[in-house]
Amino acid sequence: MLKRYSLLFFIVCYSFTHSQPITEKESEQQQDSINKKEFVKYLGNGYLPTKYFNFDLRYLIKYNQFEGVRTGIGGETNNTFSEKYRINSYVVYGFRDGRFKYSIGGGFRISxxxxxxxxxxxxxxxxxxxxxxxxxxxxxxxxxxxxxxxxxxxxxxxxxxxxxxxxxxxxxxxxxxxxxxxxxxxxxxxxxxxxxxxxxxxxxxxxxxxxxxxxxxxxxxxxxxxxxxxxxxxxxxxxxxxxxxxxxxxxxxxxxxxxxxxxxxxxxxxxxxxxxxxxxxxxxxxxxxxxxxxxxxxxxxxxxxxxxxxxxxxxxxxxxxxxxxxxxxxxxxxxxxxxxxxxxxxxxxxxxxxxxxxxxxxxxxxxxxxxxxxxxxxxxxxxxxxxxxxxxxxxxxxxxxxxxxxxxxxxxxxxxxxxxxxx
The missing domain is CATH 2.40.160 (Porin)
Structure with a gap:
């Protein structure tokens, strides 16, 4: 009986001392993988994420027959900034028509x-x-x-x-x-x-x-x-x-x-x-x-x-x-x-x-x-x-x-x- 308990104690101690670091490492790798997937998902939706503000890639540069080159910057606040309020805005400039265009807005969550x-x-x-x-x-x-x-x-x-x-x-x-x-x-x-x-x-x-x-x-x-x-x-x-x-x-x-x-x-x-x-x-x-x-x-x-x-x-x-x-x-x-x-x-x-x-x-x-x-x-x-x-x-x-x-x-x-x- 003593031998069996000794063997069981040895197995538990071995599992704890050897498997724990591997689990932490796997957890870190899994978290890195999730972060990369989230980053790619943001890019796929047209955003470059930062801590409080996500830049909107739609406004960086475009071209049409009326404005010529149209370039600017825009974005919106993210959940780190607030989960109940948000602010979104952009400003762009058309080089052919020589005019700024812009939008400013915001919202708050009701439910x-x-x-x-x-x-x-x-x-x-x-x-x-x-x-x-x-x-x-x-x-x-x-x-x-x-x-x-x-x-x-x-x-x-x-x-x-x-x-x-x-x-x-x-x-x-x-x-x-x-x-x-x-x-x-x-x-x-x-x-x-x-x-x-x-x-x-x-x-x-x-x-x-x-x-x-x-x-x-x-x-x-x-x-x-x-x-x-x-x-x-x-x-x-x-x-x-x-x-x-x-x-x-x-x-x-x-x-x-x-x-x-x-x-x-x-x-x-x-x-x-x-x-x-x-x-x-x-x-x-x-x-x-x-x-x-x-x-x-x-x-x-x-x-x-x-x-x-x-x-x-x-x-x-x-x-x-x-x-x-x-x-x-x-x-x-x-x-x-x-x-x-x-x-x-x-x-x-x-x-x-x-x-x-x-x-x-x-x-x-x-x-x-x-x-x-x-x-x-x-x-x-x-x-x-x-x-x-x-x-x-x-x-x-x-x-x-x-x-x-x-x-x-x-x-x-x-x-x-x-x-x-x-x-």
Whole structure:
């Protein structure tokens, strides 16, 4: 019996003296690994983290046809600064238009359980005419935004807003915003209403946006659910109402915007992706708040002059400012073939693409000093991409056909770079 206790005592002592240092070392290595993953995650979301403040990489440097080079700095406070309050701001400068743009805002948390925040913001900046931003798209970051290079139609806006973020559930997010904006197009434009031409105008709007991801997978952490897998399809719905004669608002209109993204057969990077986007604007909506269907082709004579970078979900053969609609639907189908495995670090991938858009506009005569077409006959283009050929760059070829096929063959062709980098 004594021998057995002696042996047991020896085993316990040996385990304590020898396994403890190894456990501490493994713990340190595990913590370092977690810190590195968190740092890469921050970078992937467009942030450079510091102790109290996370710098926003979206504002470092960009380029477009109106501002030329646009550079600045921005960011927001993090949880180390406060878990109940936050401050966010940015300032940028456009070298071609010679003008500073900026935004300053902040918020405070109303409920931790539902992650409910009340936010205030003042923004003096530009926005692309005909574009729609969903409130729930809180983070959209790319190291390189290809469409931005070619955009030339912007409007200035000074916007004061108050917004409420609320998680109805881990799979259903909402945001509501009340805003007052002063809109001033940077191009010659007039909107005719009641025998009066508005070259600039005020808008008073209310928005509500819902993001529903019913097939995301979560696991419970100590504080809140943590997403471990993206599920598809995903749905986004947004309603906008503009009020006339409320806080000096000039127009009365409403908009409904919808988007869904679905992936089929996600295995070994071999899958199909379907994206459906639609919008409907009714009432007295100016061009700034209509729809352009995501064009990405420069209005120049030859293919080589139009050679640029392909976007992620844009119509590569559709010329900028060629179409505007107050109701539209776009459909995009991408089929990602299994990557060509050449080496561990070099695996190009072929993607087959088809896009379709249809739309119309009710009162084109109200929009003065600008010429554009309707999408009522349906716009179609198809092509392919070969991605990740060299340092994230690839090639794209797209052809325009159907009702809006052009007379000259080369005007229907878009040949461009692609750029894909993920962290």
């Amino acid at each position: 931790e359980q539902t992650n409910t925040w009340l936010n205030l913001a003042y923004t003096d900046d530009l926005q692309e005419t005909g574009s729609t931003k969903f409130l729930t798209d809180k983070r959209f970051f790319q190291f390189f935004e290809p469409r931005l290079l070619n955009i030339d139609l912007f409007h200035k806006h000074i916007t004061k807003s108050v917004a409420l973020e609320h998680e109805i559930s881990s799979k259903l997010l909402s945001e509501t915003e009340l805003a007052v904006s002063e809109i001033d197009p940077t191009y010659s434009y007039g909107y005719v209403l009641n025998d009066e031409v508005f070259n600039n105008f005020n808008l008073s709007t209310a928005k509500i946006s819902l993001q529903w991801n019913p097939f995301d997978y979560f696991e419970m952490s100590k504080t809140s659910p943590k997403k471990i897998k993206d599920g598809f399809p995903k749905f986004t719905l947004q309603y906008t109402k503009s009020f006339q004669n409320v806080f000096d608002g000039d127009f009365n209109f409403s908009k409904v915007d919808f988007r869904t993204v679905h992936r089929i057969g996600i295995k070994d990077n071999h899958f199909s992706e379907i994206t459906l986007v639609s919008g409907l604007a009714s009432g007295d909506a100016p061009l700034t708040h209509l729809y352009h269907a995501y064009p990405n082709n420069i209005t120049k004579e030859t293919i080589l002059q139009r050679f640029s970078v392909a976007g992620l979900n844009s119509f590569e053969t559709m010329f900028f400012n060629e179409f505007f609609s107050d109701k539209f639907v776009t459909f995009q189908f991408k089929h990602y073939l299994k990557p060509f495995y050449i080496s561990k670090r070099y695996s190009p991938q072929l993607v087959l693409i088809t896009r379709y858009a249809i739309g119309d506009i009710s009162t084109p005569e109200r929009h003065q000093n600008i010429t554009f077409n309707s999408l009522k006959y349906g716009y179609t283009e198809s092509g392919f991409e070969i991605n990740k050929l060299l340092f994230g760059f690839g090639l794209s070829f797209t052809y325009r056909y159907g009702a809006y096929h052009l007379t000259e063959f080369e005007d229907n062709v878009a040949f461009k770079f692609t750029f894909n980098v993920t962290l």
